[in-house]
Every structure is written in structure tokens, then in C-alpha cells.
Amino acid sequence: MPTGRGVGNADGLAGLPSMGGVTGKVAIVTGAARGQGAATARLLVERAAMVVLADVLDADGAELARTLGGHAQYRHLDVADAGDWAALIDHVAQCHGRLDALVNNAGIFRRAPLGEHGEDDFDALYRTNQLGPLLGMRAAFAMLAESRGAIVNIASTAAVRSVAQTVPYAATKWAVRGMTRAAAAEFAAAGVRVNCVIPGLIDTAMAHLNPSDVLDGYVEGIPLRRMGEPREVAYASAFLISDEAAYLTGAELTVDGGDTL
Amino acid sequence: MSLVGKTAVVTGGLGGIGAACVEGLAEHGATVVACDVHTDGPAYPDRTVTYAQLDVRDPGAWQRVFAEEPIASSGVDILVNAAGIGGAGALHEVTLEEWNDVIAVNETGVMLGTQRVLESAARHGRGASIVNISSIWGTTATAGFAAYHASKGSVALITRNTAVTYAQAGVRANAVHPGLIDTPMSRGNSEEFNEAIIARTPLARRGTPAEVAACVLFLAGDGASFVTGASLYVDGGFSAL
Numbered sequence A: 001m002p003t004g005r006g007v008g009n010a011d012g013l014a015g016l017p018s019m020g021g022v023t024g025k026v027a028i029v030t031g032a033a034r035g036q037g038a039a040t041a042r043l044l045v046e047r048a049a050m051v052v053l054a055d056v057l058d059a060d061g062a063e064l065a066r067t068l069g070g071h072a073q074y075r076h077l078d079v080a081d082a083g084d085w086a087a088l089i090d091h092v093a094q095c096h097g098r099l100d101a102l103v104n105n106a107g108i109f110r111r112a113p114l115g116e117h118g119e120d121d122f123d124a125l126y127r128t129n130q131l132g133p134l135l136g137m138r139a140a141f142a143m144l145a146e147s148r149g150a151i152v153n154i155a156s157t158a159a160v161r162s163v164a165q166t167v168p169y170a171a172t173k174w175a176v177r178g179m180t181r182a183a184a185a186e187f188a189a190a191g192v193r194v195n196c197v198i199p200g201l202i203d204t205a206m207a208h209l210n211p212s213d214v215l216d217g218y219v220e221g222i223p224l225r226r227m228g229e230p231r232e233v234a235y236a237s238a239f240l241i242s243d244e245a246a247y248l249t250g251a252e253l254t255v256d257g258g259d260t261l
Numbered sequence B: 001m002s003l004v005g006k007t008a009v010v011t012g013g014l015g016g017i018g019a020a021c022v023e024g025l026a027e028h029g030a031t032v033v034a035c036d037v038h039t040d041g042p043a044y045p046d047r048t049v050t051y052a053q054l055d056v057r058d059p060g061a062w063q064r065v066f067a068e069e070p071i072a073s074s075g076v077d078i079l080v081n082a083a084g085i086g087g088a089g090a091l092h093e094v095t096l097e098e099w100n101d102v103i104a105v106n107e108t109g110v111m112l113g114t115q116r117v118l119e120s121a122a123r124h125g126r127g128a129s130i131v132n133i134s135s136i137w138g139t140t141a142t143a144g145f146a147a148y149h150a151s152k153g154s155v156a157l158i159t160r161n162t163a164v165t166y167a168q169a170g171v172r173a174n175a176v177h178p179g180l181i182d183t184p185m186s187r188g189n190s191e192e193f194n195e196a197i198i199a200r201t202p203l204a205r206r207g208t209p210a211e212v213a214a215c216v217l218f219l220a221g222d223g224a225s226f227v228t229g230a231s232l233y234v235d236g237g238f239s240a241l
Helices: A035-046 A058-071 A082-096 A119-147 A167-190 A212-220 A230-241 B016-027 B059-067 B096-124 B146-169 B191-199 B209-220
Strands: A026-030 A050-055 A072-076 A101-104 A150-154 A193-199 A252-255 B007-011 B031-036 B049-053 B078-081 B128-133 B171-178 B231-234
Touching: A026 A035, A026 A082, A026 A119, A035 A050, A035 A058, A035 A230, A050 A058, A050 A082, A058 A072, A072 A082, A082 A119, A101 A119, A101 A230, A119 A150, A119 A167, A150 A167, A150 A230, A167 A193, A193 A230, A230 A252, A230 B209, A252 B231, B007 B016, B007 B096, B016 B031, B016 B078, B016 B209, B059 B096, B078 B096, B078 B209, B096 B128, B096 B146, B096 B171, B128 B146, B128 B209, B146 B171, B171 B209, B209 B231
Parallel strands: A026 A050, A026 A101, A050 A072, A101 A150, A150 A193, A193 A252, B007 B031, B007 B078, B031 B049, B078 B128, B128 B171, B171 B231
Antiparallel strands: none
16 A cells, blocks of 8 residues: 555555656466456556456456556456457557556466366466466567567476476466567667566465365475565566566566475 | 664775665664775765774674674664675686685685674574676676676675575575666776777666666565575676577
């Protein structure tokens, strides 16, 4: 929640000349209706960005945007649908005239031995986690090039070390790391930076898809001995899209409490 | 994110990256002790920034700086190990003297500083955030620069070891890996060498010390509360190629 010092000053950034940060930037955050995406949208609004929250959870997303006020709006977006992306980009162009940042945060998770994943599971994971960011980067590139903007893709520590029963999920998240580097190289000439955040175990609905005894076991293995807060991932994404991160592209920022050491 | 109330030590505080870190930390409200080998430092306009002579190779010097104010009373919340020297000698011809000098500053200096911060954290009963400046050459190889590679690779692993060992003590440790940054150190490279790096850098330019300092500031502060053992590359995309 913004403090009495006003939106954008919640972190004590008032008056600091170097912290252009994300003030005035127009950002799309996918999967923003809850969890990590919601926390990212909230933080960016606090820092005076204009945020377009995109999700398929329309009721939650619209309600959150209402709560966040004038610097937030909600749009329905199935990240695996190219038509939805085209409509979203068109809306942003009409409504805001610019796009400075895209956070490809929407993701789904499945936990099961490979033999218990069906082709529909493979498809679902691929469509949201891998195709979604690809379609998003493709759709947003032209507007991001105009503003010399930035993309943040959300990968996972399942794409650093193996995590039990996540073979197809891991495949999609390794894809995110790979596409981030390739896009960073390709988009650099246009001035568009592409980086990824690698979250570990973050306290969201996704984490709680794991049985609680499994979660407890994971937490014991994390040096910081706790799950991360969604806001702790939001800080990383916000940094990567800020003006201060102007020399970072193709980089990976791991937010995992030391889990993958 | 505000660093008011935090005390920071920056080694290599008169160098390109170090000075930018001093400035950035002070701008965010930290009390900063800028350290370097020179006897005297600049007259900082801000009373919350002071200079201390420190040869990072010398355990006694570290003890002295930590025994003086402001650190003696307040402890250290943030340590930025930015002191570093170059070492261009290739393996077949590097002298033992050059090798040892580079290791002593770039690697042992980091270890000695970490020891002081760990002790300070234990004494004052609160955590700390250590940011070590590694390099793209701590992961990627180029011809020559044997001692520099060895020391910078070591810095990356010392960082991760610190992170995993002292997480429960509230100490975070992270590494920043700069690419070609516009500093006195890089200006000492041959033009040919620098141009070759820029040619392999997607953003096609040098980075500025402030751009490195921005990464240090993020990792030092509370926005990175769940970030430990990370390696953040600020290299214009060099390592992605």
C-alpha cells in the first residue's frame, strides 16, 4: 500500500535523482490476477508505473486493478492465444500510446512422474509457460523498440537444478532461459533488453500445489529456511525493467533464498 | 529503496566501480566508509561518507578499520568488495609475484573482508549483505589474464560459499559480474582488446560505473531479501552470446 508520501514513494525513493526507476512506464504483467504477478503489478503501481494486468482469472484481476486505482487496469489475456496478444497490444497502443515493459509472469505447474503426465499436460505446460512468453515477446517487440523498453521472463529454479516430478515443467522453464538469452541478443540492436528472474519456492497458490510435507522438505533445504514472498520476486522484476538496469540484458536474477547453490 | 540507518564499507572506493558504489549508497542514505590503498581520500561533501586507508591484503588493516568509528559502534550492514587489480600475464609466462599480487587483492581481500563482516554481524546480533565484484572473466575465458580469471572465478564461489554457510546468521552474499565498464582499469587495456569485447557485446558499448553500482545497490538492499548466492551479470549481454 502506498504511504502518505504518495504513490511511488513507498520505498523512500522521494527526490532521489538516480532513481528514475519505473516512474511513468507502461508495463504489461501477465498472470497478474494473483500471486507473484499480482505482487509485481502492485509494486510497479506503487512506484508510479502504469500497469496493465493481464490474466484469464477475470474476476480476481478486475478486482485487483480496481483496488490499485488509476494506475492499473485489467485486460483478459490467454497468453497462448496470438489473437489475444494482438488485441492487448492494440489496446495498449490506443489507450496509452506506448509500452515500456513486459513481464511474462503467467505460468502453470504440474507435479507428477513423467509417466503420469498426459499429452494434454505437455500441451498445457507448453502453451502457457513457453508459447505464452514467445507470443508476448513477438507481439510487444515493435512497441518496446519505440520506447527502448524491457522484457522480463519468469523462469524457475526447476530450470537450474532438477526438482522432483517436474520433467515437462522443467522443459518449459529451461526454454524460458534459452529464449531470454536468444532474444536479448536479437533485440539488443533495437535497444530492447530481455532478462529473466529465476524464482525458487515462492509462497503462492502454485507452491501449494505441492503436498505440504513435500513443501516442508523443500523449505528445510533452503539456506534461508523459508519460502520467498511474491513481493521479493516483484522487486527483482521491477529492478530489471527500471532505467537503472540499462546495462543488463541476457542476465538472470535468481531469487531463491540460496536454494540452488 | 532507502538505506538510511545502514553502514556500508566499500573497498576500492576510489576506483571506477567502487566510487560509483560509494556515491549510490550515500545517495540512498547509508553511512559509507570508502576504503582504498591511498593514504588520503577526497573530502566528501556529505558527512556520512568518510575515507579510510585499507590495504585489503592485510588482516591487520581490516581489523583497524573495523575497530574505528563509525564501524566500531554501528557494525557493518553492507560490504562491497570492489577492490581489484588487473593481471594480464598469460599462464606460461606469468610471474609468481604477479600471480600472488592479483590473488592477494582480488581473492584474499574478499575473504578477509568477509571474515570481518561475519564477526561484526555476530557481535551486533544482526545480519549483513555482502556484494562481491567478480567479472565476466570469472566465468568466461579469454586468452591471457590467467591470475585475473583465477581470482574472479574464485570470488564467485567464495560468494556462494558465504551465502550457503551463513544464511542462518542473516548474512546474504551475492556477486556482480561486470563486463567492459568505463573505468581506469579498463582504460588500461589495449584499444584492440576493448574493441573486441564491445564487438561481442549485444548492447555494443561499455557499461558505466553507475550501471554496475545499480546492481550492487539492489543486491545490498532489502529488495533483495530473498536473493543470496546469486551471480548478476551487468555486461550488456556479453555472457548471453
